[in-house]
Amino acid sequence: MTDTLTIPPGFERCVWVFAINLPESEAEAFARGPLADAMGVNAVDPAHTELLDADAFTEYGLSRYLAEGQGIAEESLAADAATLDALRGPLLLVFRAALGQGSLSPRPPLQLIGRYDEVPSPARIGMAPYNPEADILPVQTAKRPSDAAMSGRVATVVLILLAIFVALFIWGAG
Template identity: 35%
Template structure:
């Protein structure tokens, strides 16, 4: 698995950052935590930076995940490698109340997060990236050679359409001129 290079400070968001997930342990009074969980735009003030896309943040009570648990949610729901979750298991396992997830794109970088007291960065994780394969795909439908006769037939069809369009324009032009002449004749008679 390849991870993107990260800034030395995990609270520093780089310009064009993608594939990152910052996990914050939330230790705030219940009323404030509930407000931040229900109003995504309020998270801006809690993080100390303007949000470019509040939909790329999540805040919820970890207990609401039930048997799924935070680690499995991060792996199955957000594509975080199990190895990263294992490496950060102590910090992630200590989150008992609310958690704030900040995905790449939520904040337009470069920016420096300045979370309020009660928000603690527990982990900086990276989404798994699929391994790219550039193998040739073979199919019987891709075999064969386009013969000059077939190419000429295809271009002849295009040429025929062009000729038909020219004739249609001429007839329409003639029809418009006749219509104008009839209109002028009627106008002069009245």
């Protein structure tokens, strides 16, 4: 049995890597079945877990996959990179989002390899803090036309009526 592992509060993104000490044919059924019980938690969201065959990463490297494919910080992986790349057989990646609050108490057939953290977001140097209210566009209200614009419209209507009146006189005279 592994020591109790604290689940970080909040939405910090990290991953626990577990070896599953079962034949590959049984590992998939285990990952879909009694996983929560073996991890010592009430529930595990399977949408945030990944069952892998470590043998598929012999040339690429599991540590490289975690860094490039999952966004895990290389600094977090550095101490265990050789161990991760040497793993064989079924592995289970359990991301923070798969778990609630509290702690993990993994039991066989799970064997903890390690916990690795996501690359931290870069600092926003020189930028104002984000204000979601600033993203709301103001409601556009209809703007009242100026007096000059109204005078121009009235003059246009008068000229059109005058042109019609002159055309009627010319037609009537002819």
